[in-house]
Amino acid sequence: MANNYTDTTLDQVRPVLLAGLKTDQKQNLDYELTELKNLALANNLQPVETFLQALDRPNPATYFGKGKVEELKVAVQTYDADLIVTNDELSPSQIRNLENETGATVVDRTGLILDIFAQRAQTKVAKLQVQLARLQYQLPRLRTSMSVSLDQQTGAGGAGFTSRGSGETKLEQSRRRLTNEMVAIKRDLGELQKDATIQSKKRQASELPTVALVGYTNAGKSTLMNQFLARFGQGAESDQSKQVFEKDMLFATLNTTIRQLTLPDKTKFLLSDTVGFVSKLPHHLVAAFESTLQEAAQADLLLQVVDISDDHYHDMMKTTEETLIRLGIKDKPMITLYNKADKAEWAFPIVDGDHITISAQDRESQDVVLDHIKKELFANMSEVTLHIPFADSRVVASILANHVLLDQDYDETGTTIRVALNPQEIEQHKQYLA
């Protein structure tokens, strides 16, 4: 099967061949290839043709079988394409052999994702995390680039050492350089993340519940965050410069932003926005972004944002679920937001249990989402009557700073108030229970 991406007007971008294996009946190749194509486009590459082969298992030497390798070699010349992108992560020797056989540079899905992350990284932490992931990916592959020329000289195709002496020493030097760099990055990240840990502890101490936006990349998480910030952010946070970055592109967000929202009824909670997911997220990247991604693990409630205008939205939801499990996040309360209903031409807002169809920019949708968040977060609140002596009147003030007053009365000994509190707060104020 060959897809023709006929848009050849973009001559400034590099033509690229996509190639993948079908090894498993259950595999959703169509979804994976659409993703791969989008990842390539995000890297300014123009896919010109897709090559697929059904194999029970990848060829250990060249990943593809002999015939397909030959086809790729011909296509490299036909399209004058010097790049092949593969759907799976290849071993260093598979990449090297495929490069030798086809005469093109081979980049696997992991390499492609790492390159996009590298282009997008803005903050110091994100830059260090991406660089760490890249070095970890490069380390076992060092021999690839070094030995391409060596193999060509000696005519050796298979794995193994093709050179001793100066070449190997250089390899050793490169390895040491990479390893040293990785140690330095980890140290710097450790320092920067110490601050983050302190802030996270402070947040926990503030006892405000946390809600985390999660989901596939480009689903609309940051857009929703900005809409809420503009309406309920803390003073300056509703100003444009304090908004998070939202854009129609893969991996617009690479860092985590947490902000406090205060609703008109005084309800307060923290909302976090973080990196989006894609299927087969490289494990080096997950490891390097661990602390960034862990924000969701700390949350009391997840909001999974789904782009229902994308035909593959079911697969994207599956990818999100799988990624959450990989991060050790399961059994957390979650509200699913079917977003971009305006684009998909679905009716909105529509509530179906914990699934809500919305459009991120629509106020009514936002209100419905907030109602649900409140129900989830404060489901365990109960109305109580407290009798607080005048001597403790600052307790009245502190409760009313965060809660809506349902009823109030006075007598000669103190104030009686009726409010909805959570179990911890009830415990905290139990001496005043009337």
Ligand SMILES: Nc1nc2c(ncn2[C@@H]2O[C@H](COP(=O)(O)OP(=O)(O)OP(=O)(O)O)[C@@H](O)[C@H]2O)c(=O)[nH]1
């Ligand atoms: N039509 C429509 N577009 C939307 C909606 N929500 C978001 N978008 C657009 O979708 C694109 C991606 O939005 P973002 O908010 O950056 O997506 P994200 O989930 O934060 O993406 P990453 O940070 O890359 O993971 C932007 O161009 C938004 O304007 C919506 O409800 N309707």
Ligand SMILES: [Mg+2]
């Ligand atoms: Mg975002």
